[in-house]
Amino acid sequence: MSSYDASIAIAVGDSALRVEVIAAAAATSAQVTAVEDPRDFARYLPKATVIVADKLTAELVASHSRAPVLFVAADPGPIDYEAAMKCRSAEAFIIPAESKQLLSALADRVRPQQTSGNNFALAIVGAAGGVGTSTFAYAVASVAGAGLLIDATSYSGGLDLLAGIEEEPGARWPDLAAGSGSVNAVDLHRALPRVGELGILAAARSGHAGQPSIKPARREAIFQAAAMHPAGAVFDCSPLEIPQACEHVVILTAAEVRPTAACAKLVAELEAKQQKCSVVVRYRQWSGLSKEDIAKIVHRDPIAEIPTLRGLTKAADTGGLRRLPRGLRGAAENVVGEVLA
Template structure:
């Protein structure tokens, strides 16, 4: 279990150094000692927890080139260090890996000490990113993502929650939540200057409902996919502010989807308990797992052929996070009254199960390099699908259970 120190008075997070030249390593050790900073020395490839848990990441040009090729995500506090005056290849590599500065040592010793001080307690922030993918079209990824976001906001899981629409041809999460007439920017309206956006400004500008803000796609086809620069800016803003980002990937592919998968602390694959859906889930699982090993399965009914959730998990070689029964009345409820989320509703229970995984370690998990990708030790990480003889009963088709009246989450347009 990886725990991150939350008290900056207790200890400063160590810096990470991946440098090959002995002379440069010795100089960094000397400067770190002067700054009273511990430095962990690592060889390539860089592990995900090392990358995201370090206060500062110090790379030489060769290491930076490898980390960029491995798609290590952008984070604050990455520095490229050289012994000589940096040249064009050094600057190009620094841009590729997302380095904030290029420092020629020992001349730039004071700048390195300042970087140690500015990034004393970890560069990855405390924000959490969850991505929800569908095994096939209509699997329910958008609805589940919305349920996770709304449930998290009610529980005050993080200071703020942003629901991000990454499926430009999915009809729009604003429409799902009754915000289609609410003022505020959608993806094409999001102007990102210098690759950054302030989290406070983002939450203040976006339409909201039920304690969450929503960044939705448009329905006019003007912007087929969120631009990578804007996606990166939103990810950095949410993580840096300690907020929760819930991404609706549905069945989307492309550069923006890869960015979100790379950054996610948890990827949830929702699959209907139907033969064709499971067949579609097999290549989807392979694709998702190559981007992020922190992948869990949520199975929903109905199961017309009697497929059992544990059997589906075994076939896909995925840990079974949760099973949700059929909700034949859900479409009607969404059309007429909003998303039902009382405590006994299956959607609420599914969302609670997802959030429970993220809190089971006692600290928000960290995402990191995609190669190699080390699975975070989540509560489900050690689980393997149960053998068929101990599998749970098939998902049976039946309606929403009796319980408290459903409170619609459909405000007047523009009401937050």
């Protein structure tokens, strides 16, 4: 993406505040569009590289785009953090007092980034718990030759354990808590433990409560950096924590009634946000639905199927998935061929 391709959508309801934000955004090299009428949000917001919102528009903005959002409030404040959270804002500013900081944040998000033709940002989510989301995310990242596999779930057992590199040196999430501003994708990769060339950002190996927490703005900056890695990134996440940087979401569902019903709801929600998504089916010993049944329920054909894999959990727990079982690899190859080709 060049700076000429980048665009900033100003979806600020307060007219006086909107004027100040437009003035700050105009100092970037990106195209700036002021969207005053909420009825136009569906037309302009999905195309934006970054969006600026306030408390009057926060909830609507969240329903129309997954682009990064910067939240603004009029001087002297205070910032309505509840509204900022509704639009998944990465940062918040009091304007015009913090106009320079807003300009810097906008510039970071529209600055040209070096990528290759293999660059991608793919989310893997589970329609229900226990379907093997982390395992499949690792399989897809391995088969795709991704540069990064990111544990984007707040409560996780650790992708490094799954990959068999729990004792390898390298940064985990708490080690990245300090710092602010943009993050370099290559530097991030260099800091992480790796399986071959796949860098894995996992949860901490210790469960102590004293670990530093990651601020939302810091998490978002790391997600954005990972998405720009030249070899691409796969994100292991929950349906409620899909990083805004992800271009496509793969939903993994078990071939059972309740997970498939949840999958159908998630597909509908993602489609409403104009988020590209696909469905993968996992069969377990008690699975009762066929691929055709699932297609009817979720209103789209699954792009891959994972057969029942006996002993997979034990293998992952005792030594990590050093070798992918044939059925798991085959499903991952189908996803790579369908989504990333």
